Amino acid sequence: MNNHTILEMRSITKEFPGVKALSDVSLEVQAGEIHAICGENGAGKSTLMKVLSGLYPHGDYTGEIIFQGEEVRFKDIRSSEAAGIVIIHQELALIPELSIAENIFLGNEPTRFGVINWDYVNNTTLELLARVGLSEDPITKIKDIGVGKQQLVEIAKALNKSVKLLILDEPTAALNESDSQHLLDLMAGLRSKGISCIMISHKLNEIEQIADSITIIRDGKSIETLHVKNDGVDEDRIIRGMVGRSLESRFPDHTPSIGETFFEVRNWTVGHPTVSDRLVCKNSSFHVRRGEIVGFAGLMGAGRTELARSVFGRSYGTFKSGQILIDGKEVTLRSVPQAIDAGLAYVTEDRKSLGLNLLDDIKTTTVSADLKKITRGLVVDRDEEFRVAEEYRQTLRTKTPSVNEGVAKLSGGNQQKVVLAKWMFTDPDLLILDEPTRGIDVGAKYEIYGIIQKLAEQGKGVIVISSELPELLGLSDRIYTIFEGAITGELTRDDANQESLMKLMTASRKSA
Amino acid sequence: MNSLKQIFGGNTRQFGMIFALVALVVFFQWRTGGKTLTSGNMMNLFNGNSYILILAIGMVLVIIAGHIDLSVGSIAAFVGIVVAIAMRDWGIPWYMGVVLGLLLGAVIGVWQGFWVAYVGIPAFIVTLAGMLIFRGANQAVGDSNTVPVPEGFQYLGAGYLPEVGPNTGYNNLTLLIGFALVAFVVYSEFKSRRKLEKINADLPPMWVPIVKLVLLSAVILYATYLFATGRPGTSFPIPGIILGILVIIYAFISNKTIAGRHVYAVGGNRHAAELSGVQSKRVNFMVMMNMSILAALAGMIFVGRSTASGPFDGTGWELDAIAAVFIGGAAVTGGVGTVVGSIIGGLVMAVLNNGLQLLGIGADLTQIIKGLVLLVAVAFDVYNKIQGKPSIIGLLTRNFGGGGGAKKPVTPAPQSAPTEQAVGTKEVISHDV
Numbered sequence: 001m002n003n004h005t006i007l008e009m010r011s012i013t014k015e016f017p018g019v020k021a022l023s024d025v026s027l028e029v030q031a032g033e034i035h036a037i038c039g040e041n042g043a044g045k046s047t048l049m050k051v052l053s054g055l056y057p058h059g060d061y062t063g064e065i066i067f068q069g070e071e072v073r074f075k076d077i078r079s080s081e082a083a084g085i086v087i088i089h090q091e092l093a094l095i096p097e098l099s100i101a102e103n104i105f106l107g108n109e110p111t112r113f114g115v116i117n118w119d120y121v122n123n124t125t126l127e128l129l130a131r132v133g134l135s136e137d138p139i140t141k142i143k144d145i146g147v148g149k150q151q152l153v154e155i156a157k158a159l160n161k162s163v164k165l166l167i168l169d170e171p172t173a174a175l176n177e178s179d180s181q182h183l184l185d186l187m188a189g190l191r192s193k194g195i196s197c198i199m200i201s202h203k204l205n206e207i208e209q210i211a212d213s214i215t216i217i218r219d220g221k222s223i224e225t226l227h228v229k230n231d232g233v234d235e236d237r238i239i240r241g242m243v244g245r246s247l248e249s250r251f252p253d254h255t256p257s258i259g260e261t262f263f264e265v266r267n268w269t270v271g272h273p274t275v276s277d278r279l280v281c282k283n284s285s286f287h288v289r290r291g292e293i294v295g296f297a298g299l300m301g302a303g304r305t306e307l308a309r310s311v312f313g314r315s316y317g318t319f320k321s322g323q324i325l326i327d328g329k330e331v332t333l334r335s336v337p338q339a340i341d342a343g344l345a346y347v348t349e350d351r352k353s354l355g356l357n358l359l360d361d362i363k364t365t366t367v368s369a370d371l372k373k374i375t376r377g378l379v380v381d382r383d384e385e386f387r388v389a390e391e392y393r394q395t396l397r398t399k400t401p402s403v404n405e406g407v408a409k410l411s412g413g414n415q416q417k418v419v420l421a422k423w424m425f426t427d428p429d430l431l432i433l434d435e436p437t438r439g440i441d442v443g444a445k446y447e448i449y450g451i452i453q454k455l456a457e458q459g460k461g462v463i464v465i466s467s468e469l470p471e472l473l474g475l476s477d478r479i480y481t482i483f484e485g486a487i488t489g490e491l492t493r494d495d496a497n498q499e500s501l502m503k504l505m506t507a508s509r510k511s512a
Numbered sequence: 513m514n515s516l517k518q519i520f521g522g523n524t525r526q527f528g529m530i531f532a533l534v535a536l537v538v539f540f541q542w543r544t545g546g547k548t549l550t551s552g553n554m555m556n557l558f559n560g561n562s563y564i565l566i567l568a569i570g571m572v573l574v575i576i577a578g579h580i581d582l583s584v585g586s587i588a589a590f591v592g593i594v595v596a597i598a599m600r601d602w603g604i605p606w607y608m609g610v611v612l613g614l615l616l617g618a619v620i621g622v623w624q625g626f627w628v629a630y631v632g633i634p635a636f637i638v639t640l641a642g643m644l645i646f647r648g649a650n651q652a653v654g655d656s657n658t659v660p661v662p663e664g665f666q667y668l669g670a671g672y673l674p675e676v677g678p679n680t681g682y683n684n685l686t687l688l689i690g691f692a693l694v695a696f697v698v699y700s701e702f703k704s705r706r707k708l709e710k711i712n713a714d715l716p717p718m719w720v721p722i723v724k725l726v727l728l729s730a731v732i733l734y735a736t737y738l739f740a741t742g743r744p745g746t747s748f749p750i751p752g753i754i755l756g757i758l759v760i761i762y763a764f765i766s767n768k769t770i771a772g773r774h775v776y777a778v779g780g781n782r783h784a785a786e787l788s789g790v791q792s793k794r795v796n797f798m799v800m801m802n803m804s805i806l807a808a809l810a811g812m813i814f815v816g817r818s819t820a821s822g823p824f825d826g827t828g829w830e831l832d833a834i835a836a837v838f839i840g841g842a843a844v845t846g847g848v849g850t851v852v853g854s855i856i857g858g859l860v861m862a863v864l865n866n867g868l869q870l871l872g873i874g875a876d877l878t879q880i881i882k883g884l885v886l887l888v889a890v891a892f893d894v895y896n897k898i899q900g901k902p903s904i905i906g907l908l909t910r911n912f913g914g915g916g917g918a919k920k921p922v923t924p925a926p927q928s929a930p931t932e933q934a935v936g937t938k939e940v941i942s943h944d945v
Contacts, residue, residue, distance in 0.1 A: 337791065355784055369788040
């Protein structure tokens with residue numbers, strides 16, 4: 001391998017209003033290597049790649065990017081692609097109704113007298129597909145091939161742009177074992193042809209297997225770069241780097257008073273909403289006690305949300321089998337209203353598209369999950385609505401001039417308080433909070449933690465789903481881990497630490 | 513300005529539409545040399561447009577929920593012919609004809625609602641199909657002939673209130689309605705003011721409600737005078753009364769009931785609504801079914817007015833109703849709109865139509881002008897959304913010492929606007945997003 005640097009990113013700093021997403025991050029990639037970037041969700045990996053690919057144009061960040069010995073200033077994705085940097089996103093950017101060949105040449109169609117030269121397109125596609133080890137007819141539509149093959153088409157598309165540095169964001173997240181292996185082999189093949197790869201992945205075993213060097217990013221800072229061969233890197237070493245932050249006192253004081261088990265789910269199995277053979281929850285069992293905060297740890301896409309939403313009135317997926325017991329009695333919750341009546345509440349991870357009607361104001365949102373409570377006869381009592389909303393505004397300290405304000409104007413933290421108020425108003429016994437602090441600044445997080453703890457102190461059961469391990473460790477009395485739709489472990493507060501959780505969440509072979 | 517806003521809600525566009533309406537009436541009154549504001553013309557206006565306005569009531573709910581209904585004209589025509597034939601051939605009395613028509617509307621609504629809500633076919637497609645199906649059904653059932661309806665049925669579309677009580681020279685029932693309306697407006701204003709006092713909100717100065725009440729009462733009393741002094745035997749027309757009752761009922765449902773909230777919730781964010789326990793399928797079903805029932809009613813009123821049901825009844829009605837709704841401030845993407853706003857939007861179109869006719873302007877030019885009005889009204893809104901600025905009307909009201917558009921209601925308490933304040937806020941947010 002020729003040992004020179006192809007890419008150097010120097011002290012990259014990127015700020016969003018109120019948040020420093022990247023601060024002084026440096027990254028050096030050698031020519032012809034596979035360079036992995038590791039970090040927890042939200043550490044800044046994707047932001048860094050968006051800076052590199054020009055999605056955040058020059059001027060949006062500070063620091064410099066040196067590519068093939070020259071400083072580059074990309075103003076959009078097109079200019080980075082012209083330089084030979086191609087990014088393949090986690091959500092594939094292929095058009096399902098077009099053919100493989102059409103997708104590969106999309107936006108880049110070769111023309112002769114203004115007419116697309118289809119012979120050239122199809123022949124070149126055949127060559128490209130051969131290079132990625134895919135034997136498909138170029139005129140096959142994208143929707144007719146599987147996700148694994150689609151991933152390969154993306155790579156073929158990149159090759160067609162004479163790529164020098166390929167960035168893959170979670171390339172194997174949606175792939176099964178054999179497709180993943182095929183992809184990793186292909187990456188190794190590209191490496192031998194001198195194409196460098198940057199790979200973002202949560203699957204540490206894959207990184208250990210294929211990467212030459214690893215840069216670890218934590219809290220928007222580059223922590224260290226490990227050389228796999230020289231440094232004797234293994235999964236434990238990576239995990240230590242990823243979670244190495246000390247737990248500051250980011251949590252309000254809280255003395256749990258835990259009662260008896262009142263909510264139990266047994267052998268819960270759920271299929272994917274459209275592909276019902278694919279299981280998103282596999283035989284999962286768990287329980288919650290009164291006054292207990294139960295954490296659910298798992299990487300994105302592990303099936304945490306799917307589990308929560310399928311329990312919440314089957315609002316996700318196709319129900320296969322399983323039981324829900326409340327106070328020892330089996331209940332069937334077929335719809336969201338039934339789940340709400342049974343005392344469940346679910347706060348979604350996706351506040352904007354699933355949690356809020358952004359056209360609404362604070363007061364209408366606050367009462368929207370339990371309108372009956374403020375309805376007298378036929379009439380929704382607006383005085384009562386105002387009073388209720390005002391009461392929650394004060395107890396949760398929502399920062400807003402008035403409850404007549406629209407929720408769209410609020411900051412993330414205050415929106416979350418409104419959503420919490422909406423569910424607290426239904427007076428649930430069990431609250432399921434899915435990523436309750438996503439996109440919320442540190443100060444507001446502390447307040448949200450306080451609200452969660454208060455709810456538990458009132459004797460309610462609380463399930464917290466979170467990608468942030470420190471948050472789970474700080475809040476939870478007990479933590480379940482989920483990997484690929486199955487519950488892989490249950491740890492008490494005393495047994496749980498970031499290493500033990502990360503092992504169970506990534507189903508690391510060493511923990512088995 | 514504020515008082516007007518408090519009467520009609522904080523929605524900037526709606527507010528603008530009231531101005532436009534008043535301006536149009538004044539303009540045509542001037543240009544036609546006083547022919548606009550006469551008893552006869554006003555009755556004509558209501559008789560000739562009430563069925564469109566009734567459709568607009570149903571249509572605004574459909575559009576708030578995020579759908580559209582193109583089939584209303586055909587449904588109206590189909591129901592009209594069936595009822596006309598049933599009365600002629602089976603000899604059923606006119607009131608049973610009305611019941612039959614409403615039932616038939618409900619059945620058609622079940623059909624359309626089923627496809628939209630439970631099969632999940634876009635309402636555009638379902639109702640486009642319905643438009644063809646029921647137009648064809650109208651012509652099949654009626655053999656493309658015109659079928660007259662009995663006199664009792666004509667009362668529905670062209671009737672007037674009877675003369676009762678002492679001879680005052682006015683139509684007494686019309687006077688009664690006018691006075692009752694004024695009393696109600698005064699009562700509700702003071703009731704909401706008392707409520708504000710109770711929760712210690714900042715009250716607007718006393719002159720605001722008084723000016724508001726004086727203005728509003730003057731308008732109502734003048735209208736009452738016009739309608740009560742028509743040629744003998746006339747009054748506020750029956751279709752107008754049906755329309756008024758429907759407006760009250762549907763404004764109430766959409767503003768004050770759980771069902772109404774659910775329609776807005778589904779239109780605003782269907783997924784969020786579902787996760788809050790709203791059964792969106794049922795909401796969509798009900799909204800589509802309701803539209804068909806109102807279309808049936810509109811069809812019967814029209815048949816009553818034109819004394820017969822024909823094969824081309826109701827052509828183009830859907831577009832008039834949809835235009836009224838969008839002029840009245842609804843959003844194509846759903847979640848925004850009001851019943852009262854749509855009625856105002858419909859009245860703007862009606863006055864425009866009527867005024868141009870009185871001026872002797874041809875149907876060709878009238879259509880062009882109406883089309884431009886629709887385009888400009890919506891373009892105005894889109895432009896403001898892009899600019900993030902309040903509309904010209906908003907700026908005007910600010911200069912008048914108002915609160916600066918709907919963004920800052922002068923009275924902070926929620927009950928100050930009896931009807932559409934919440935929706936007004938929605939509109940502003942959608943500007944900002």
